[in-house]
Amino acid sequence: MLKVQGLRAGYGAINILWDIDFQISEGEIVAILGSNGAGKTTMVRALTGMIRPSAGTVEFNGEDLAKKSSRYILEKGIVQVPEGRQIFTEMTVLENLEMGAFNKKTREAFQENLKTAYQRFPRLEERSRQAAGTLSGGEQQMLAVARALIGMPQLLILDEPSLGLAPNIVDDILQVASDMARKDNISVLLVEQDITKALACADRGYVIENGRIALEGSSAELSANEHVKKAYLGI
Numbered sequence: 001m002l003k004v005q006g007l008r009a010g011y012g013a014i015n016i017l018w019d020i021d022f023q024i025s026e027g028e029i030v031a032i033l034g035s036n037g038a039g040k041t042t043m044v045r046a047l048t049g050m051i052r053p054s055a056g057t058v059e060f061n062g063e064d065l066a067k068k069s070s071r072y073i074l075e076k077g078i079v080q081v082p083e084g085r086q087i088f089t090e091m092t093v094l095e096n097l098e099m100g101a102f103n104k105k106t107r108e109a110f111q112e113n114l115k116t117a118y119q120r121f122p123r124l125e126e127r128s129r130q131a132a133g134t135l136s137g138g139e140q141q142m143l144a145v146a147r148a149l150i151g152m153p154q155l156l157i158l159d160e161p162s163l164g165l166a167p168n169i170v171d172d173i174l175q176v177a178s179d180m181a182r183k184d185n186i187s188v189l190l191v192e193q194d195i196t197k198a199l200a201c202a203d204r205g206y207v208i209e210n211g212r213i214a215l216e217g218s219s220a221e222l223s224a225n226e227h228v229k230k231a232y233l234g235i
C-alpha cells in the first residue's frame, strides 16, 4: 500500500535523507530503526508532507503523495502520532479526541470510533473530562494514539512512542498497535530507538544510518544480525 522510492529530503540546502526505498503492506507493522540524528523524524516529516522531498516518490494506494500537502496526505489516510505527543494540555481528554475528527467522514463516525478508542484505552474514558495536561506521560501517549485512531488511519505512524515512558506502558502501547494491525488491517510504521521492543512488535524493519537505509529484513533477521546486535542491542 505504501511504496517509497528514491526519497531525498532535508532542510534548506542540507540534505538529510539519501535515496530511501521501503514499503509497507496492508496490516503490516514495519519498524524504522536508527540512533539519534539518523534521520528517522525527517523521514516521518517527508512522508506526512511537513517537509517537501527534493526527489523520489511516495506511492500510497497507487497515488504519488511526494509533493502533496500534509492536509491532503492526512485525508488519504496517513495519520501520525508525533514525537512528543503534542496533545492540547489545557483541553480535556474528550476535546483532544474530538480534534482527531478532522473531516466530514471522521466527524460522522466519531461516536463509534470514540467507543472503540475507549475500549482500547479504558483509562481515557475514566478521565474524559479531565484536562489532558494532568494525565501521566503514559496516559498522554495513549491519548495521542487514540486521537490518531479517531482520524481513521490506513497507515498509522508512531514516532518514538517509548520516549520517556516506563517499559510496561510502552508494551501496552505497542500491544494496541499490534491489535490494530492484526484486527483492523491498519498498517503501522513504528519509528523507534528502543530496538528490542520495536523488533518484538514489528514484522519487518529497516535500519537508517546517516540518512540511508543500511539494512532491512524481517524482525528475526535483524535481531540475529551481527551489526544490529553490536551497534544497537549491545550484545
Ligand code: ATP
Binding pocket: 011, 014, 016, 034, 035, 036, 037, 038, 039, 040, 041, 042, 043, 193
Ligand atoms: P532522534 O531520534 O534524535 O529524533 P532522528 O533519527 O529522528 O533522531 P532527525 O530528527 O531526522 O533524526 O535528524 C536528522 C538530522 O537532521 C540531524 O542531523 C538533525 O540535526 C537535522 N535536523 C533535524 N531537524 C532539522 C531542522 N529543522 N533544520 C535543520 N536540520 C535539522
